[in-house]
Amino acid sequence: MKLVLFGATGMVGSRIATEASARGHQVTAVSRSGQSPVPGVTTAVADISDRARVAELAAGADAVASACAPPRDGANPQAPFLVMNQSLVEGVRAAGVRRLVVVGGAGSLEVAPGQALADQPGFPEDYLPEALAQRDVLTYLRTLDDEGLDWTYVSPAPEIAPGERTGRFRIGGDQLLTEDHHAGRISAEDYAVAFVDELEKDAHPRARMSVAY
Incomplete structure (x- = not known):
């Protein structure tokens, strides 16, 4: 698979690049710095806000993935992050690529029907703006009526950090997967394992999936 x-x-993102490259996929690793996250991958410089550059890099790819995070400059990230992802989608469409898989957030996962984790009392205030920005992206993706764009939004568990690759985890949907x-x-x-699995299998087209132990 040719992956951008x-x-x-x-x-x-660096762990997705590592996992995909280790499986033999042809990875173009795109960032604003142009640095290589792992030996052996092609690198490129771009920002997903530049839809023309997105289209240029995505042309000829089998799939596009985004591990971009909301801006962390102290300002409210909701509007800028939504615009960034709209540009990404427009660039992918312009390139004629069907498959788009996005690293999402956990705050929009449901603790009960219609009740998101981010809306619960006690949700950490420091993480709330980013959680809401991520939720806006999921809401936007769900409005897309272009059957030619096969997107998947991959929510991690609320706690995600560097650790061990075990290959053992649970896959869910919109509901929060709890542990004890x-x-x-x-x-x-392990999130990267699940993410690349989804890129390969296309098991959750036009839907959100979640990953947790």
Whole structure:
């Protein structure tokens, strides 16, 4: 598979690049710095806000993935992050690529029908703007009526951090996967395994999936 990965140098993006490359996929790792997250991948410089550059890089790819995070400059990230993802979608469409898989957030996962984790009392205030920005992207993707764009939004467990690659985890949908009645966790390495599995299998077209232990 020829994969173009935006946001390839972050904690999650670098592990997706590593996992995909180790499976023999041809990875173009795209970031604003142009640095290589793993030996052996092609690198490129771009920002997903530049839809023409997205289209240029995505042309001829089998799939596009985004591990881009909301801006962390102290301002409210909701509007800028939504615009970034709209540009990404427009660029992918312009390139004629059907498959788009996006690293999502956990805050929009449901703790009960219609009740998102981010809306619950006690949700950490420091993480709320980013959680809402991520939720806006999922809402936007769900409005797309273009059957030619096969997107998947992959939510991690609320706790995600560098760790071990075990290859053992649970896959869910919109509901929060708990662990011993507590909010779940996942290593960034195992999240990357699930993410690349989805790229290969296309098991959740035009839907959100979640990953947790």
